[in-house]
Amino acid sequence: MAGRTPKDVSPEGERRTPRSARGEANRRPPLPFVSVAVRIRPNLSQEPVALWAKSSASSQRVCCHRGFLLEEYEFSRVFGPEDDNQTLFDQLQGSTLTGSVFQGVNETLFAYGQTGSGKTHTIFGSRTEPGLLELFVRRFFAVAPPNAALFAGCYEVLGDSLTDLVDSRRFLSEGSLHHEDIVHDELFVKTQRCSYQIVRVRTAEMCLSLLNNARCNRTSGISSFNDDSSRSHAIVHLFVQNPSCDGASASIGTLTLVDLAGTEKEHENPSEKGRKSARLLNTSLSSLNRLLRKLQTGSLGESERRQSVLNKCLWEYLRPGCGIALVFCASPLLQHRTATLSTLAMATDSKLIHSQRKSQYINMPSRAQAPSPSPARATAPPAPVPSGGEGPRGPSAPPTPRGETPRRPVGMARLAGQESSRRERSSSLDGASDELLVENEKLRRKLDIARTRSRERLLQVERQRDQLASDHMALQRECESLRALFIRQQQQQLAFWTGPFMEVLRRDGPPGKVEAWDDAASQATEAPPSPPARCGAAGVQGAAPCLVTSSAPRPCAAQSPSSLQSQLEYWREMALDLQRKLQKPCISSKATPTPETAVSLASRRSESSSEGDCPAGNLAEDSETTVADGRELVSH
Ligand SMILES: Nc1ncnc2c1ncn2[C@@H]1O[C@H](COP(=O)(O)OP(=O)(O)OP(=O)(O)O)[C@@H](O)[C@H]1O
Numbered sequence: 001m002a003g004r005t006p007k008d009v010s011p012e013g014e015r016r017t018p019r020s021a022r023g024e025a026n027r028r029p030p031l032p033f034v035s036v037a038v039r040i041r042p043n044l045s046q047e048p049v050a051l052w053a054k055s056s057a058s059s060q061r062v063c064c065h066r067g068f069l070l071e072e073y074e075f076s077r078v079f080g081p082e083d084d085n086q087t088l089f090d091q092l093q094g095s096t097l098t099g100s101v102f103q104g105v106n107e108t109l110f111a112y113g114q115t116g117s118g119k120t121h122t123i124f125g126s127r128t129e130p131g132l133l134e135l136f137v138r139r140f141f142a143v144a145p146p147n148a149a150l151f152a153g154c155y156e157v158l159g160d161s162l163t164d165l166v167d168s169r170r171f172l173s174e175g176s177l178h179h180e181d182i183v184h185d186e187l188f189v190k191t192q193r194c195s196y197q198i199v200r201v202r203t204a205e206m207c208l209s210l211l212n213n214a215r216c217n218r219t220s221g222i223s224s225f226n227d228d229s230s231r232s233h234a235i236v237h238l239f240v241q242n243p244s245c246d247g248a249s250a251s252i253g254t255l256t257l258v259d260l261a262g263t264e265k266e267h268e269n270p271s272e273k274g275r276k277s278a279r280l281l282n283t284s285l286s287s288l289n290r291l292l293r294k295l296q297t298g299s300l301g302e303s304e305r306r307q308s309v310l311n312k313c314l315w316e317y318l319r320p321g322c323g324i325a326l327v328f329c330a331s332p333l334l335q336h337r338t339a340t341l342s343t344l345a346m347a348t349d350s351k352l353i354h355s356q357r358k359s360q361y362i363n364m365p366s367r368a369q370a371p372s373p374s375p376a377r378a379t380a381p382p383a384p385v386p387s388g389g390e391g392p393r394g395p396s397a398p399p400t401p402r403g404e405t406p407r408r409p410v411g412m413a414r415l416a417g418q419e420s421s422r423r424e425r426s427s428s429l430d431g432a433s434d435e436l437l438v439e440n441e442k443l444r445r446k447l448d449i450a451r452t453r454s455r456e457r458l459l460q461v462e463r464q465r466d467q468l469a470s471d472h473m474a475l476q477r478e479c480e481s482l483r484a485l486f487i488r489q490q491q492q493q494l495a496f497w498t499g500p501f502m503e504v505l506r507r508d509g510p511p512g513k514v515e516a517w518d519d520a521a522s523q524a525t526e527a528p529p530s531p532p533a534r535c536g537a538a539g540v541q542g543a544a545p546c547l548v549t550s551s552a553p554r555p556c557a558a559q560s561p562s563s564l565q566s567q568l569e570y571w572r573e574m575a576l577d578l579q580r581k582l583q584k585p586c587i588s589s590k591a592t593p594t595p596e597t598a599v600s601l602a603s604r605r606s607e608s609s610s611e612g613d614c615p616a617g618n619l620a621e622d623s624e625t626t627v628a629d630g631r632e633l634v635s636h
Pocket of ligand 1: 040041042081083113114115116117118119120121122126223226228229230231260261262263329
């Protein structure tokens with residue numbers, strides 16, 4: 001069995017140095033960052049387990065029991081059921097990550113895993129235990145310099161929709177928040193614009209209250225293994241603007257915490273609504289997986305950004321220059337082993353992601369250039385929403401702290417200074433290209449429909465052509481058989497009218513018949529009796545009716561017996577000649593048919609002539625019978 005046994009892969013915990021724009025990195029000590037960690041949640045049901053942690057001072061491993069095989073996976077950090085969120089924060093170098101954000105780096109931390117594996121518990125915590133979000137917020141406010149500004153935003157993504165989870169009304173009515181502290185970030189999603197609020201937070205309590213409130217607004221439902229399952233991806237941004245000591249520039253860093261919805265087999269969800277949301281969530285998770293795979297292979301391209309709304313929202317925080325950490329949550333239960341193995345496989349592959357952290361700085365206008373603070377409210381007006389195309393991915397004008405000199409820029413990395421103007425330009429371009437993409441998508445769909453239709457039409461025409469070809473073949477065959485039948489009948493007629501039995505009829509047959517024949521023959525031609533011209537071999541087919549209708553010798557009562565005898569000789573000779581030409585070996589000039597045979601043949605002929613409209617098959621049968629009779633007649 002090809003199991004994943006990454007013992008040969010060196011453990012992570014790599015030391016990476018954020019690169020400062022001013023070369024400060026050389027002076028800073030290297031920072032230990034953790035990029036991949038696995039957390040095994042407690043077994044709350046006392047069911048049999050298949051996964052457990054095996055950590056020692058030298059290695060951090062998980063063991064997975066596969067029946068007859070025990071697999072070990074090694075990661076930067078492995079957390080067992082006994083480890084709480086504080087341990088996680090410490091082991092994931094939460095303080096170092098906070099420092100990195102204050103230096104202007106975009107740090108992103110994901111909680112990834114199966115439904116019910118403890119992702120929400122890890123990020124948001126529970127009633128009794130603070131989550132990583134709370135621990136980070138407290139840390140931020142603990143280490144923030146007095147002139148630093150913090151902003152927070154929280155929204156959820158479900159399928160193609162983005163919903164702002166922050167409800168600032170209560171804080172506005174309480175007076176702890178002012179309108180100018182809120183800006184709206186916009187995102188062009190498919191054909192509509194979505195926006196979410198970014199709020200200036202002044203205290204840790206206010207920030208946590210705002211974010212806890214946002215968490216309560218999140219969509220939840222029932223999943224196959226969790227009665228209080230998150231049915232959306234929740235994204236929390238904490239933006240930090242940290243001015244330098246000379247005030248000429250500021251670093252802009254962001255901490256993004258992502259609580260992904262759990263992976264779940266669609267059909268295992270107990271409700272119809274749950275299955276529908278599972279389908280949407282699995283689709284967006286697949287496109288995120290693809291993005292992560294590209295990060296693993298170092299081949300991340302711009303096209304991945306557009307694959308889903310989730311990718312679009314996270315793009316700024318995943319692209320090169322950002323720090324990425326993934327916490328893979330897993331259930332230890334035996335019944336979840338398949339999902340757990342797939343989580344471990346993804347975790348193993350994610351060890352290939354190498355974050356090249358880069359700090360972002362913005363220029364700060366000097367105080368001399370800044371407008372003098374207004375005594376009433378020294379704040380900038382709310383950010384205008386840019387017109388046309390996609391708006392910037394951050395507010396176009398940053399929020400300005402109340403009572404402070406308005407400075408541009410303030411706040412998030414994407415908002416201000418050179419970086420901001422560059423991004424605004426690229427944002428408007430993005431907007432235009434998004435519209436073009438929508439148009440292209442429409443055209444592509446139309447083209448697909450037209451292609452399908454023309455393919456169907458082509459198939460239909462081909463089917464008709466085949467049908468016609470087969471009809472044509474059948475008709476040709478029928479035609480051939482009719483032609484052969486006609487030839488045979490003509491030959492038999494020829495043989496009949498010219499054969500020696502005519503003499504027998506004339507000599508021995510009943511007089512009525514001979515007279516009738518005489519009458520018919522006299523009506524057929526008015527020409528004087530004379531020996532008819534000989535017909536050539538090629539003229540057999542055409543000559544037969546001629547013999548019967550116009551060129552047949554007219555037997556007349558006035559003719560002398562000698563002339564009749566000469567005509568009889570002539571016809572006999574003709575018949576022999578014809579038989580020779582038709583290569584009928586059994587014809588003998590000496591053969592003399594009996595009167596009974598001749599009469600039976602004549603009656604059959606009259607029968608067959610009355611059935612002139614019978615189908616080809618019958619005709620062919622008749623023809624065979626007649627031919628057989630003819631032979632019988634001749635060879636007697
Ligand atoms: N490490 C843990 N310690 C204590 N309880 C935990 C732990 N991990 C998970 N739980 C509990 O397990 C239950 C499910 O956890 P949680 O809701 O965090 O899972 P989830 O991965 O977010 O699920 P979903 O993807 O369905 O939202 C919760 O009641 C949670 O309190």
